[in-house]
Amino acid sequence: RKEVEQDPGPFNVPEGATVAFNCTYSNSASQSFFWYRQDCRKEPKLLMSVYSSGNEDGRFTAQLNRASQYISLLIRDSKLSDSATYLCVVNDGYQKVTFGTGTKLQVIP
Amino acid sequence: EPEVTQTPSHQVTQMGQEVILRCVPISNHLYFYWYRQILGQKVEFLVSFYNNEISEKSEIFDDQFSVERPDGSNFTLKIRSTKLEDSAMYFCASEGYTKTQYFGPGTRLLVL
Numbered sequence: 001r002k003e004v005e006q007d008p009g010p011f012n013v014p015e016g017a018t019v020a021f022n023c024t025y026s027n028s029a030s031q032s033f034f035w036y037r038q039d040c041r042k043e044p045k046l047l048m049s050v051y052s053s054g055n056e057d058g059r060f061t062a063q064l065n066r067a068s069q070y071i072s073l074l075i076r077d078s079k080l081s082d083s084a085t086y087l088c089v090v091n092d093g094y095q096k097v098t099f100g101t102g103t104k105l106q107v108i109p
Numbered sequence: 110e111p112e113v114t115q116t117p118s119h120q121v122t123q124m125g126q127e128v129i130l131r132c133v134p135i136s137n138h139l140y141f142y143w144y145r146q147i148l149g150q151k152v153e154f155l156v157s158f159y160n161n162e163i164s165e166k167s168e169i170f171d172d173q174f175s176v177e178r179p180d181g182s183n184f185t186l187k188i189r190s191t192k193l194e195d196s197a198m199y200f201c202a203s204e205g206y207t208k209t210q211y212f213g214p215g216t217r218l219l220v221l
Contacts, residue, residue, distance in 0.1 A: 032208055043200055043212040044152060087152065095140055095157035096165040097210070102151060 003027065004090050006100035014108050017078050021103045023088030024070045031093030033064055035073045037084040038102065044087055047073075078107045111135045113213035115201050121219045125190050130216045132184045132201030138211075140204040141184045143176065145169070145197040146215075152200070158184065191220045 005024045013019045025033075033050040048055065050062040050071050061074040075082055088100035114133045122128050134141050143155040156166040158176055175187045184203075188195055196219050202210040 034209065038152075041198075043215050045212070046209050049209060091208070094165055095142075095159060096167075097142065097154050097157070099144075099152040099154070 003098045004088055004100040006086075006088050006103045008101055008103060010104040010106050012106045012108055013078055015078055015080060017107075018074065018076045019078060019105065020075075021073045021086055021088075021105075022070055023072070023100050024068075025088075025090045025098075026069070027090070027092055027098075028066075028069060029092060030069075030090045032091040033071050034089040034091075035060075035062055035071075036087040036089055036099075038087055039084050044089075044099075047086070075105075078105075080107050080109060083107045113201055113203055113211050115199075115213035115216050117216055118214065119217045119219075121221065122191055124193055124220055128188050128191055128218065130186045130188075130199050130201075130218070132186075132203075132213055133182055134184055134201065134203030135205065135211060136182070138203035138205040140164075140210075141178070142202040142204070142210060143186045144200045144202065144212075146200065147194075147197045155186070188218075191218075193220050196220045 035047040036044040037047050038044045048057050050064045054063045059076045063072045085102040085104045087102045090098050116131045141158040146152045154167050155170045157164045173189045177185050198215045200215045201213040204210045
């Protein structure tokens with residue numbers, strides 16, 4: 001099983017749609033979790049941290065399920081500017097960080 | 110807003126040559142990282158650095174690689190004898206007390 005696994009997509013959705021991404025991780029001792037977005041040929045940029053209780057930032061909602069070892073990202077009311085690759089990132093708590101392969105989102109007018 | 114900077118933005122080198130990639134992390138951050146991303150592939154962790162020593166490294170980070178924080182501001186990645194497969198984007202990141210990492214814009218390395 002890959003350490004951090006994501007559906008690569010692409011997810012093609014119309015503007016205004018709601019889209020959800022999942023990510024699974026293999027190390028049950030993982031400590032912290034993040035969603036980053038990466039635009040083509042650019043650096044990853046932090047979108048949001050993921051907390052056990054779930055957290056929301058505007059149109060974005062992240063959830064963590066430790067028992068099943070997955071995290072999710074929900075994007076509501078998709079905008080054209082949301083088109084990017086979304087990276088699931090897991091930190092084992094000892095400064096070792098693992099990225100998923102990313103899920104590509106294309107929002108269509 | 111403080112940001113991580115990296116130089117050079119692009120580097121072309123011949124196979125077997127040494128390269129040094131430079132990063133200036135955010136000034137009050139404590140943890141520093143190097144990652145690489147081969148074109149079309151995922152971001153791969155190379156090494157983390159804390160308190161002037163390596164805290165974790167991946168299998169990729171072999172004896173050809175070294176890191177240094179020579180002067181308290183710069184953080185460098187050296188590749189001693191580059192190979193064709195070292196061609197990639199190299200990202201530096203720094204992390205403070207919030208445990209979130211901020212990435213630099215990357216150095217695109219091409220080994221010919």
